[in-house]
Amino acid sequence: MPDNTDSPSRALAETENYMVWEVQEPDEEITYHVELGAVTLHFFREEWREFVQLTKTAASNS
Numbered sequence: 001m002p003d004n005t006d007s008p009s010r011a012l013a014e015t016e017n018y019m020v021w022e023v024q025e026p027d028e029e030i031t032y033h034v035e036l037g038a039v040t041l042h043f044f045r046e047e048w049r050e051f052v053q054l055t056k057t058a059a060s061n062s
Helices: 045-060
Strands: 009-014 018-024 030-036 039-044
């Protein structure tokens, strides 16, 4: 998890290759981050909810 002492962060899940964490930003907004190797996706709360639903749907259809 990136070391950012300005904003509290919390790991939500981690595997050998991937990681998901949330950060409480200075303006009290929670942002979510998904690290996939060299790519990191950043989501605001509403976007995160949609992304989680998307991945749940994809998982149930595989």
